[in-house]
Ligand SMILES: NC(=O)C1=CN([C@@H]2O[C@H](COP(=O)(O)OP(=O)(O)OC[C@H]3O[C@@H](n4cnc5c(N)ncnc54)[C@H](O)[C@@H]3O)[C@@H](O)[C@H]2O)C=CC1
């Protein structure tokens with residue numbers, strides 16, 4: 001099955017490089033200048049420098065060309081997904097769309113699968129998510145991800161097509177659980193970065209990861225996802241990676257917050273919008289998500305880290 005990747009950011013480029021080990025791949029960017037640069041240098045110097053593009057990786061800014069393939073990986077940030085679907089409805093109708101983004105849409109509270117179902121019901125939908133840094137994938141280092149698809153037959157077929165020499169795919173039909181895991185781990189990673197940045201120690205981080213995981217499961221159960229999905233790569237796996245590595249942009253934003261430093265606003269940090277979307281959704285549902293609420297307070301400058309820690313440490317005592 002031939003594949004195209006739409007969105008030539010770090011992740012899209014890394015996936016295209018890995019998939020090119022199996023056969024021809026097309027990588028689309030909306031920016032013709034960027035495509036010309038990549039075609040000339042055989043590198044995506046803007047987003048994934050130092051990783052050569054294999055010869056059978058074709059770069060294009062013509063969506064019609066990329067959309068000749070049936071399977072399209074959508075590797076744009078979560079808050080851009082709907083805009084992309086709306087802009088290219090004609091070309092994307094009837095295709096197999098695999099969202100590769102992590103987050104909750106700010107305006108609707110929906111995850112990537114739900115946004116695709118709403119915006120383009122005339123397509124087939126799946127989600128690729130889990131612990132992986134773009135640079136690791138592009139370097140050929142071993143990685144395992146979750147391929148979530150409600151249709152079990154399509155899920156099996158995508159698992160075969162998208163599995164590569166260094167990208168091992170596990171599948172699930174619980175798309176909601178996979179969405180929640182991938183989205184919320186970024187929020188908890190911001191919190192973990194903040195406590196480490198402020199010098200509050202590894203024990204505090206372990207507490208936040210564990211109680212953050214409880215928050216993720218609470219939301220998943222409330223929305224009808226399978227709590228077990230959260231124990232897999234898309235939840236626990238990605239939480240472990242993102243909360244402990246300075247390669248993570250979400251964790252680095254947290255570090256900057258904890259140190260009182262400014263963070264580059266042009267960097268893609270999915271957890272910021274997702275924290276706001278999740279906090280609003282949890283409040284509307286009457287669900288207790290105190291770490292997410294604290295992250296929102298920190299991001300908005302309405303809560304100091306000291307105040308956030310006091311708020312978390314003085315909550316009523318309860319069973320684990
Ligand atoms: N970078 C990584 O290591 C990983 C990223 N992801 C996820 O992949 C998604 C994308 O992240 P990155 O590639 O890292 O971001 P990035 O910031 O490197 O690239 C995003 C790309 O999307 C393009 N884009 C933005 N809006 C667009 C639109 N409306 N239409 C077409 N193209 C558009 C931009 O031009 C840019 O090339 C995020 O949801 C992220 O969480 C997942 C796993 C690993």
Ligand SMILES: O=C(CO)COP(=O)(O)O
Nearest residue numbers: 130131132133248249250
């Ligand atoms: O999702 C990722 C790792 O699985 C990448 O993390 P960041 O978006 O925080 O860089």
